[in-house]
Amino acid sequence: MAIVNRPWTEKEIEIVRDMWGTAASAAEIGKLLGRTKNSVIGRAHRMGLANAAKPQHAPITKPPRPAKARKPKERELSVPEIIPPPIDHIEIPEGVSFADLRANGCRWVIGNPEDLTCCGAPASHAGSAWCSHHRALVYVRPRKRDRSKLSKYYR
Incomplete structure (x- = not known):
């Protein structure tokens, strides 16, 4: 077991100097001296031996992988197209x-919101809260984005 904070003797320093250039690892030197691997590395560094030629493993080189060509994905939103009927043909009731x-009545508030008078016309779709006229006002179809300005980011 390694002893902590023990001063280095001249004999130990000489052993580190002699074994550092060999194939012995810092852990093996430390085990021989009863010191930790890191204390041996620290001592060698302070002695100027840390950059000495230690046996190194050859770096593993892998052949470069071919780069994949990426195209930006265009997202297509599946939004049903809602074409509002012409306003001339809509009969909007006085309000309910x-x-x-x-x-199934349209919940579009007409006039003063405090009175809570609603349109009341039949809703355009099942589960919808508005008639076709007011639904066209509420739902706005998203516009297509021009990605040509962003082409430097999408390569």
């Missing part, structure tokens, strides 16, 4: 109070 609103 929220309390009198049916389950």
